[in-house]
Amino acid sequence: MFKDLGESLIDSVVRVGAIGRFLIRLTVQVPRALLRFDLIVAQIYNAGALSLVIIMLSGLFVGMVVGLQGFELLQRFGSEDALGTAAAIGLVKELGPVITALLFAGRAGTALASEIGLMRATDQLSAMEMMAVDPVRHVVVPRFLGGVVAMPLLAAIFSVIGIYGAQVIGVQIMGVDSGSFWSQMRASVALEDVTEGIVKSCVFGVACSLVAVYEGYNAIPTAEGVGRATTRTVVTSAVFTLFLDYLITASFL
Amino acid sequence: MNRRPVFAGLSMQIPRSRITAVMGPSGTGKTTLLRLITGQLRADSGSIRVDGATLGSRLEPGLNRGELYALRRRMGMLFQNGALLTDLSVFENVAFPLREHTRLPERLIWQLVLTKLQAVGLRGAAHLMPSELSGGMNRRVALARAIVMDPEILLYDEPFVGLDPVSMGVILRLIRRLNDALGLTSIVVSHDVQEISSVADTVFLLSGGTVVAHGTPQELHGNTSDIVKQFMGGLADGPVPFHYPAPDYFAELLDRPGAD
Numbered sequence: 191m192f193k194d195l196g197e198s199l200i201d202s203v204v205r206v207g208a209i210g211r212f213l214i215r216l217t218v219q220v221p222r223a224l225l226r227f228d229l230i231v232a233q234i235y236n237a238g239a240l241s242l243v244i245i246m247l248s249g250l251f252v253g254m255v256v257g258l259q260g261f262e263l264l265q266r267f268g269s270e271d272a273l274g275t276a277a278a279i280g281l282v283k284e285l286g287p288v289i290t291a292l293l294f295a296g297r298a299g300t301a302l303a304s305e306i307g308l309m310r311a312t313d314q315l316s317a318m319e320m321m322a323v324d325p326v327r328h329v330v331v332p333r334f335l336g337g338v339v340a341m342p343l344l345a346a347i348f349s350v351i352g353i354y355g356a357q358v359i360g361v362q363i364m365g366v367d368s369g370s371f372w373s374q375m376r377a378s379v380a381l382e383d384v385t386e387g388i389v390k391s392c393v394f395g396v397a398c399s400l401v402a403v404y405e406g407y408n409a410i411p412t413a414e415g416v417g418r419a420t421t422r423t424v425v426t427s428a429v430f431t432l433f434l435d436y437l438i439t440a441s442f443l
Numbered sequence: 444m445n446r447r448p449v450f451a452g453l454s455m456q457i458p459r460s461r462i463t464a465v466m467g468p469s470g471t472g473k474t475t476l477l478r479l480i481t482g483q484l485r486a487d488s489g490s491i492r493v494d495g496a497t498l499g500s501r502l503e504p505g506l507n508r509g510e511l512y513a514l515r516r517r518m519g520m521l522f523q524n525g526a527l528l529t530d531l532s533v534f535e536n537v538a539f540p541l542r543e544h545t546r547l548p549e550r551l552i553w554q555l556v557l558t559k560l561q562a563v564g565l566r567g568a569a570h571l572m573p574s575e576l577s578g579g580m581n582r583r584v585a586l587a588r589a590i591v592m593d594p595e596i597l598l599y600d601e602p603f604v605g606l607d608p609v610s611m612g613v614i615l616r617l618i619r620r621l622n623d624a625l626g627l628t629s630i631v632v633s634h635d636v637q638e639i640s641s642v643a644d645t646v647f648l649l650s651g652g653t654v655v656a657h658g659t660p661q662e663l664h665g666n667t668s669d670i671v672k673q674f675m676g677g678l679a680d681g682p683v684p685f686h687y688p689a690p691d692y693f694a695e696l697l698d699r700p701g702a703d
Contacts, residue, residue, distance in 0.1 A: 309528075312524060312526060312529070313522045313524060313526035314529065316483060316522065316526065317520070317522055317526035317528070318528075319483060320483070320515055320518070320519075321515070321539065321543065321592075322515040322540075322543075323539075323540075324512075328543075
């Protein structure tokens with residue numbers, strides 16, 4: 191059992207190293223890929239615009255839950271007026287980036303991994319190689335950059351809609367004073383809080399997009415292989431996101 | 444990892460401006476051979492020269508990536524399943540190499556693509572998506588894409604697999620016509636003996652990782668060695684065994700697992 195555990199630990203370390211090397215390979219190609227801006231715009235649309243509905247809907251519900259729970263908790267201390275601050279800080283610093291990253295991995299990440307994996311399985315990537323077109327530059331980098339740009343925007347939208355959801359519950363249903371909801375939020379949410387949220391969503395964007403394109407590009411070219419790559423995309427992205435979330439939170443304290 | 448060598452002592456010379464067929468039983472590494480010629484794979488040792496350029500092996504590096512890409516621009520390859528880019532239309536698939544490698548005006552790209560599609564008989568299908576094509580049409584579009592940059596060498600990987608007789612006849616005629624009209628050097632990997640015999644100028648028969656016979660199709664049909672006779676005649680058993688290696692039949696039948 192310990193042998194298995196050791197082996198899987200070594201495997202994980204090797205994989206993280208391979209993903210890191212892949213990131214370097216992508217970064218080298220970024221300047222040349224930027225010349226084909228149309229490809230990147232198409233991928234921002236694929237990863238971003240097509241994930242909008244799920245992100246907005248989830249944001250609304252998460253915000254409403256934060257409104258309910260926050261109100262219930264703060265009421266015990268007689269400080270319901272702080273609901274705006276609590277909801278905003280919770281959403282902007284933590285829930286927005288993390289939940290968006292998890293949803294992003296499930297919606298856009300799996301789409302990226304299976305698309306690239308299927309392109310490999312159907313020889314489309316080899317065909318590009320044969321046409322002297324580097325598939326990393328033409329297929330992988332635009333998808334990676336599309337995800338990197340889309341993720342922070344989605345996280346911002348998630349947080350904004352979440353705060354609106356908390357306001358609907360707190361102010362309009364539970365009767366928190368609207369003026370103190372907004373004014374307390376404005377007074378106590380510092381620039382650092384927003385910065386932390388932005389840093390997190392950017393880092394998660396890089397991590398989730400990188401994992402998705404890595405898994406897709408290195409998928410075993412069979413139906414089973416592409417399926418496994420898709421699953422691994424979600425699992426690895428989630429673990430990376432939560433681990434990085436801890437690191438960034440700790441570093442901002 | 445399985446370290447069994449795919450080829451050992453393989454030596455081939457492929458003549459210019461001819462159609463050369465590479466035949467052999469499944470699993471002899473015919474596709475691997477194409478991938479070696481195009482530099483998609485690197486040999487462990489030995490040397491591969493394409494039009495004077497040495498592709499190199501793991502032991503002695505040959506062309507770098509840029510030089511390899513430059514060489515590939517002079518090659519076209521038809522993949523087994525066509526390998527069309529599924530998110531682009533037929534027209535855009537054929538235009539893809541032109542858009543990536545040239546700065547031709549749109550008007551000229553339009554004309555070039557239509558001429559190539561006309562050559563494969565699919566000008567009318569220019570607006571379709573790859574998912575709307577039959578297997579034979581798919582391969583014809585891939586062929587149009589392979590010749591759009593006017594290559595000097597055209598490689599076909601199993602161009603007849605899974606085609607109905609009509610589509611097969613179309614592809615066969617195209618291989619011959621393109622070769623003669625464009626002065627190409629064609630390499631066709633296949634195991635369809637009859638079809639390929641009718642079109643190839645030279646045939647190499649591979650088995651067990653090496654060339655077991657080569658010559659014109661007529662010479663191979665007249666060859667008396669067992670392996671060539673088995674392959675050209677399509678006999679089930681011979682030097683290439685019908686049975687995958689297994690322990691003794693009766694002993695294994697009687698030795699039923701869990702029978703105690």
